[in-house]
Amino acid sequence: MINDNVHLGHRARKRFGQNFLHDQYTIDSIVSAIAPRQNDVMVEIGPGLGALTEPVCDQIDKLHVVELDRDLAARLREHPRLKDKLIVHEADAMKFNFDELAQPGRPLRIFGNLPYNISTPLIFHLLEKSQYITDMYFMLQKEVVERLAAGPNSKDYGRLTVMTQYYCQVMPVLEVGPHAFKPAPKVNSAVVRLAPWKKRPYEALNIADLQRVCQEGFGQRRKTIRNTFRSFITAEQLEEIDINPNLRPENLTLAQFVSIANWLTTHR
Numbered sequence: 001m002i003n004d005n006v007h008l009g010h011r012a013r014k015r016f017g018q019n020f021l022h023d024q025y026t027i028d029s030i031v032s033a034i035a036p037r038q039n040d041v042m043v044e045i046g047p048g049l050g051a052l053t054e055p056v057c058d059q060i061d062k063l064h065v066v067e068l069d070r071d072l073a074a075r076l077r078e079h080p081r082l083k084d085k086l087i088v089h090e091a092d093a094m095k096f097n098f099d100e101l102a103q104p105g106r107p108l109r110i111f112g113n114l115p116y117n118i119s120t121p122l123i124f125h126l127l128e129k130s131q132y133i134t135d136m137y138f139m140l141q142k143e144v145v146e147r148l149a150a151g152p153n154s155k156d157y158g159r160l161t162v163m164t165q166y167y168c169q170v171m172p173v174l175e176v177g178p179h180a181f182k183p184a185p186k187v188n189s190a191v192v193r194l195a196p197w198k199k200r201p202y203e204a205l206n207i208a209d210l211q212r213v214c215q216e217g218f219g220q221r222r223k224t225i226r227n228t229f230r231s232f233i234t235a236e237q238l239e240e241i242d243i244n245p246n247l248r249p250e251n252l253t254l255a256q257f258v259s260i261a262n263w264l265t266t267h268r
């Protein structure tokens with residue numbers, strides 16, 4: 001019997017979200033979407049057994065990789081074809097200082113088939129580093145990509161949507177079925193490109209206030225905003241900034257979230 005949990009001699013560890021890509025068409029499509037260029041400062045999160053690492057290294061001379069699994073990090077350090085090109089950071093991507101890798105005038109290009117158990121907090125972590133980043137290509141649960149790309153008035157629209165679209169342009173790239181991985185996950189996946197805006201369409205005066213408005217708003221998404229936000233803005237004041245107080249948080253555009261946050265910042 002074939003053991004689907006062992007791939008290239010490594011037993012997949014569930015706690016590290018290990019589902020290794022093995023479908024060549026999917027691998028080629030992702031790498032051609034990323035289109036690595038010689039001068040790019042590139043970082044891969046969770047290189048694992050190197051499914052994406054190898055074809056990317058065929059196109060560039062140096063690649064930073066951040067891998068939490070000690071055995072996989074050791075394997076990459078000794079990999080005959082890769083060891084001279086890789087800078088292996090054996091670390092938790094959630095705690096890793098990505099900004100230290102960026103060089104003046106050379107922001108980072110980050111990619112990875114992310115462990116699904118940490119993908120949402122990791123995206124929040126990286127959004128705060130967006131000034132150091134050119135773009136990010138991530139394989140995620142399809143459902144998470146739908147949340148990232150959602151528009152107002154949909155069930156997928158939430159805090160992750162608003163905060164990501166505040167920092168980045170969101171472009172879904174490719175859908176991937178479970179059988180592209182070993183072991184096969186129970187869910188469908190998709191690749192997305194997140195590209196931090198060169199000039200943001202809306203500017204929050206204080207990012208903590210935008211985070212607060214999103215958190216409070218989507219924490220009670222069935223309530224109207226006259227109720228949700230009553231601790232800091234009245235229905236009349238919402239009308240003064242041209243926002244209907246009878247809307248629900250999921251009806252608000254990014255521009256309206258930023259207007260409410262900026263009202264909060266300037267009326268303390």
Ligand SMILES: C[S@@+](CC[C@H](N)C(=O)[O-])C[C@H]1O[C@@H](n2cnc3c(N)ncnc32)[C@H](O)[C@@H]1O
Binds near residue numbers: 021052066091093116
């Ligand atoms: C879904 S697998 C992808 C592996 C490989 N890139 C591929 O596509 O086959 C996720 C990888 O992330 C690593 N990983 C899990 N948690 C991590 C963390 N907090 N920081 C860095 N790497 C992590 C796992 O060990 C694994 O190698």
